Amino acid sequence: MLGKTYPGQDCSAARALEIVGERWTLLILRDAMFRGYVRYSQFTESLGIATNILARRLEGLVAAGLMEIRTPMSRSDHVEYHLTRKGLDLKPVIVALTQWGDAWLGPGPVTFRDAATGAEVSLGFQTADGRAPEVGAVVARRRTPPTI
DSSP, rough: OOOOOTOOOOHHHHHHHHOOOSSHHHHHHHHHHHHHOHHHHHHHHHHHHOHHHHHHHHHHHHHHSEEEEEEEEEETTOOEEEOOOHHTTHHHHHHHHHHHHHHHHHOOOOOOOTTOOOOOOOOOOOOSSSSSOOOOGOOOOOOOOOOO
């Protein structure tokens, strides 16, 4: 298991997985992104998750800046969990996981569509000049350190 510090693990993926690499966390994010859930009770009912685990995951998402707590004006005794921009930026990750599952494990109940046009959305690689390379042709290269 990865620790919370990364000596010898110079990897953004490893750091990201410390925040979102657990199934309940991804399912909470899914429900917030695509079902519009903001209340603790909505997450509990949808996921069937133990309340202590849900509380910890929501606290972690808030601490990581993926969600923020808001108090609705109509109910000052309730809190809501809203996605931040940082949290919304994980939407392609959820879409990619779902589309991979559809392709390799069997289609699920949803497709992803553009809200304005209804056109189906798909993810893929694109180079800076607009080409679409094959998946196998995408490689990792060490970044060039910035010059000062």
